[in-house]
Amino acid sequence: MSYIPHTDAERQQMLATIGVTTIEDLFEAVPASHRFPALDLPAPLSEMDVAAELQALAEANEHAGDFAIFRGAGAYHHFIPSAVNHILLRGEFYTAYTPYQPEVSQGTLQAIFEYQSMISVLTGMEAANASHYDGATSLAEAVTVALEATRRKRNKIILSPAINPQYRAVVRTYHQGQNLKFVGDDGSADIADLVALLDDNTAMLAVAYPNFFGQIDDLKGLAEKVHAAGALLVMVVNPIALALFKSPGELGADIAVGEGQPLGIPMSFGGPYLGFFGVKTDYVRRIAGRIVGETVDQDGRRAYVMTLRPREQDIRREKATSNICTNQGLMALSACVYLSLMGRCGLKTVAELSYHKAHYAAQQINSVPGFQVDMSKPFFHEFVVKCPKPVQAINDALIERGIIGGYDLGQDYPHLKDHTLIAVTELNRKDEIGALVDALKEVVS
Amino acid sequence: MTEPLIYDISVPGRCGVSLPDVDVPETALPADLLRENLDLPEVSELQVIRHFVNLSHLNYSIDQGFYPLGSCTMKYNPKLNEDMARLPGMAQLHPLHDDEGAQGALALMYDLQTWLAEIAGFKAVSLAPAAGAQGEFAGILMIRKYHLDRGDTKRTKILIPNSAHGTNPATVTMAGFTAVELPSDENGDVDLEALKAACDDTVAGMMITVPNTLGLFESHIIDVIDTIHGCGGLMYMDGANMNALMGVVKPGELGFDVMHYNLHKTFSTPHGGGGPGSGPVGVNEKLEPYLPGPIVVKLEEGTDDEAPLYGRRMPEKSIGRLKAFQGNFGMHVRAYTYIRSNGDQGIRDITRHAVLNANYIRVKLQDAYHIPYNRYCGHEFVLEGRFEDVPDVHALDISKRLMDYGIHPPTNYFPLIVHEALMIEPTETEDKQTLDEFIDAMKKIAAEAHDNPDLLKTAPHTTPVSRLDEVRAAKQLVLCCRPVEVGV
Amino acid sequence: MGNWKTPDDLKYTKNDEWLRIEGSVGTIGLTDYAQDQLNDIVYVDLPDEGDTLKKGATFCSIESVKAASDVYAPASGKITEVNQALEDEPELINSDPYGKGWIVKFEIGNTADANDLMDAAAYAEYCNSRE
Incomplete structure (x- = not known):
């Protein structure tokens, strides 16, 4: 199956126009010793044969279409209304490029502007960009904003250990060439321990909300302490949780970042996802990535255009603070359509359903002998369970019963060996929760 | 022709979705932690559909007409690829699922790694980078770590021709190096004399696009590579223009040490109005241990009756994670489908x-x-x-x-x-x-x-x-x- | 030949800054030529009062719609006053580059720093040579 339309006759006409005999003649500048190597690739397949092969690969995976799933840890199985995918499949959106030519890109530009508006509302921040690759890279870019905002005079970054471990790893990858000090996340520090680390060399302090363990920390007063030290408060947030809980803006955060995957984007084994990025106006000129602004055209009509462009790599080159030159355009569109459909009422319902079902599951699991749920703090839709056996053994038994179990916390937190992180969303029916509880009883008996 | 904002057509009390009632006993919400207001639009499903369909009409796209946007490779995005990425076994697979239960996805990623390595003549490929810019960043971080691991700490510069994409110098700065710009000669090639003059033991490497951004094959690419290697630097190839090289020359065989691929250019995954992309990175033996992870490895060879066993691993001296999980898998599915459709001659x-x-x-x-x-x-x-x-x-x-x-x-x-x-x-x-x-x-x-x-x-x-x-x-x-x- | 103003009482740099010296106080701005090249200036990223200037180092950046330009210190010293008006009216640099569009005043560390700067005639020639 090839997508090349040329006929033999057309090829000959075109070659004659160029003045060569064969296509190969056009490659004379390539060193002859290395020209036209063998390619050890499989032979081509017809469309139906490719589809059959992919179908077989897909069926070799244990997925949320076939299994009840209680795993989250940064990617969540939420309901996606059919309308989302129908909009995403419009070629006008998905086969367009970055909207550099605004006269023929108003669809993409206005959708991004609406997305930015909804992210601003959700996070309570004054502005949002057109998105980053994912939640982890949004946090890495927040570090750069904090360094710039404190004029590169500070180099200490305080990270809560209750931020997703993969996010913290990504932040370190991004800044390994920058001579920064990352502190706070090597143990089980709580918020007060992190505050104690603030000093006049601190550029930012980052916490997760809900944190990686699903808990909602009471963050009142934290922003004042961070600001008193001259640093920025960054919050890593779950967008569905923000339908219920106080926004980062209300809590005084300077930057709110997070993973937008729960907003109508399938789990897809880890990507593509959506890194949202909300910020106070003071810092908007220091953020990386695309930003769309409102203006008018020559005839006075309201229209949208990418703005604050001189921050970006194609203009500022080696002086740009990031090399990013895309946003997650189509994923931002997903979130925009999803949030439009859900609206004020629907998103809150999704959050409440997840909350109530998670709490019901937590109580049920806590009543199973040998299992103990951490109820020390309020939580949203994810919670920690201490298990009587290694988590891997439990999950192996669950998969036999058609259930994808929780995330094994011992991999990232040695002090949480034999602890599992259970996620529950609106898609987990009561009977699925019952099946999970029954299975756990069987596993330990 | 303009379209009102979605907020402009919002009516209080309307909702575009139907959700079930709570089927479990409710738990009180912690009142002191709750927000008061949530200012999202209130519209019906039909309003949403019309709004976004009307917006789509304001766009121009490949599906509508010719899109000769240089350096962006706006080729047709096959519809089959979209369907394959949406198969439930692909789209509904959790990123932290155990390797044993994700063998289909891992086999796909393993084959894609292998094919990309073959196309560009490299030893190994990581699919982790989320975009071309992340692939570049990974490449330069690998070069940095390679030198530092050898105790070679004085290499602070990366050379870049003045015809380069802006991402190249921006990447160099992000990785903690200094970008040094080289002039082009009257043929649009790198000025060899200027290159030789710039080469010393403070040069960590060079980034170059082949063919260059004028669309031209460097006439003396082997000389450029030898000159950089001669002073102990490594060669990075920006693979943005790989659509001009497949089956014509393998960058790895020319002597490049590392290169990124743009799956959203060369391998037909859609540009999506600005993303998502996918920017895998390929390397030779020298840099293999430094690849960003996780990568997919074959743990057990298959037999006549059983498929091989695949698993995820962080390479030995990896520069680390570039994003959460394992790259933009949905793009990997599309690129796999595309290579499988085209096959050796098609590519x-x-x-x-x-x-x-x-x-x-x-x-x-x-x-x-x-x-x-x-x-x-x-x-x-x-x-x-x-x-x-x-x-x-x-x-x-x-x-x-x-x-x-x-x-x-x-x-x-x-x-x-x-x-x-x-x-x-x-x-x-x-x-x-x-x-x-x-x-x-x-x-x-x-x-x-x-x-x-x-x-x-x-x-x-x-x-x-x-x-x-x-x-x-x-x-x-x-x-x-x-x-x-x-x-x- | 360009038609850019180059007042006689100022010193000029190759990066298109001007320097006015009044006793130990220096004032820095962007030249008429530079503002013309940048076109509509939309933002000035101002430094803080009290910041140290190092000759040849950048201390401020100026943005138009499609370009950004760094401002380099023509002499070393310590910033004593920042033109806050530019925060809301960055276009002052376009309309009055040598007057209301000044950027910072500073306490000059070493007046000898200005010795290698161009005078108005040399700078006017330099501008024309780049056209």
Whole structure:
């Protein structure tokens, strides 16, 4: 199956126009010793044969279409209304490029502007960009904003250990060439321990909300302490949780970042996802990535255009603070359509359903002998369970019963060996929760 | 033609979705932690559909017409790829699922790694980078770690030709190096003398795009590579233009140490109006231990009865994670489908026809426009969008006028080394009739520039909006259409 | 030949800054030529009062819609006053580059720093040479 339309006759006409005999003649500048190597690739397949092969690969995976799933840890199985995918499949959106030519890109530009508006509302921040690759890279870019905002005079970054471990790893990858000090996340520090680390060399302090363990920390007063030290408060947030809980803006955060995957984007084994990025106006000129602004055209009509462009790599080159030159355009569109459909009422319902079902599951699991749920703090839709056996053994038994179990916390937190992180969303029916509880009883008996 | 904002059509109390009732006993919410207001739109499903369909009509896309946007490889995005990425076994697979239960996905990633390595002549590939820019970043971080691991701490510079994409110098700075720009010679190649003069033991490596951003194969690429290797540096190839190389030459065999691929250019995954992309990175033996992770490895060979066993691993001295989980898997599915459809000969034919199409347009337009480096080009070429006898007409005006002909403009003002550059990349999926229509339009516009320049200066005339007030957008920043209540 | 103003009482740099010296106080701005090249200026990223200037180092950046330009210190010293008006009216640099569009005043560390700067005639020639 090839997508090349040329006929033999057309090829000959075109070659004659160029003045060569064969296509190969056009490659004379390539060193002859290395020209036209063998390619050890499989032979081509017809469309139906490719589809059959992919179908077989897909069926070799244990997925949320076939299994009840209680795993989250940064990617969540939420309901996606059919309308989302129908909009995403419009070629006008998905086969367009970055909207550099605004006269023929108003669809993409206005959708991004609406997305930015909804992210601003959700996070309570004054502005949002057109998105980053994912939640982890949004946090890495927040570090750069904090360094710039404190004029590169500070180099200490305080990270809560209750931020997703993969996010913290990504932040370190991004800044390994920058001579920064990352502190706070090597143990089980709580918020007060992190505050104690603030000093006049601190550029930012980052916490997760809900944190990686699903808990909602009471963050009142934290922003004042961070600001008193001259640093920025960054919050890593779950967008569905923000339908219920106080926004980062209300809590005084300077930057709110997070993973937008729960907003109508399938789990897809880890990507593509959506890194949202909300910020106070003071810092908007220091953020990386695309930003769309409102203006008018020559005839006075309201229209949208990418703005604050001189921050970006194609203009500022080696002086740009990031090399990013895309946003997650189509994923931002997903979130925009999803949030439009859900609206004020629907998103809150999704959050409440997840909350109530998670709490019901937590109580049920806590009543199973040998299992103990951490109820020390309020939580949203994810919670920690201490298990009587290694988590891997439990999950192996669950998969036999058609259930994808929780995330094994011992991999990232040695002090949480034999602890599992259970996620529950609106898609987990009561009977699925019952099946999970029954299975756990069987596993330990 | 404009469309109201979704908030403009919102009616209090309306909802576009139906959700079930709670089927479990409810638990009280912690009152002191709750927010009061959530200012999202309130619209019906039909309103949402009409709104976004109307917005889609304001766009221009490959599915509507010719999109010769240089350096972006706007080829056809096969529909099959979209369906495959949406198979439940792909789309509903949790990223932290155990390896044993994700063998289909891991087998797909393993094969894609292997095929990409084969196409560019590398030892190993990581699919982790989320975009080309992340692939570049990974490559330069690997070069950094390679030198540091050898105790070679004085290499602080990365050399970059002045024709490079802006991502290259920005990447260098992000990784903690200093970018040193090299001039181009009169043929559009790297100035070899300047390169030799810049090479010493403080050079960590060089980033170069092949073919370069003029669409030209470096005439003395082997000399460039040998010179950098001679001073102990490593060679990074920006694979943005890989659509000109497949089956023609393998960068790894030329001597490049590391390269990124753009799955959203060469391997037909859609651009999505600005993303998502995917930017895998390939390396030779030297850099293999430093790859970003996780990568997919074969733990057990298969037998006649059983499939091989695959698993995820972090390479031994990895530069680390670039994003959460394992890359943009949905893009991996599309690229896999594309390579599997095309096969060995098809992959080679992609490059052959991309280069044929570009050279055809180049030759057909060389009398109407000045082409500063006019020799056989790769998959794209650059012409000057200006005329000496009508100095007021700029490349931008030609671009805007093309919209009136129903064609997306080429890339404007890049590369920086050509005045009023228009960079044209047709791709292999366009037929001769489409190319001829574009050639006609470009010739008519060249005539209009002389006969009626105002037609160009005031273009476009047929688009949903006319030229925008970009100064106003940057000065009176309006980035959000709702008032936001801010706390402390 | 360009038609850019180059007042006689100022010193000029190759990066298109001007320097006015009044006793130990220096004033820095962007030249008429530079503002013309940048076109509509939409933002000035101002430094803080009290910041140290190092000759040849950048201390401020100026943005138009499609370009950004760094401002380099023509002499070393300590910033004593920042033109806050530019925060709301960055276009002052376009309309009055040598007057209301000044950027910072500073306490000059070493007046000898200004010795290698161009005078008005040399700078005017330098501007024309780049056209």
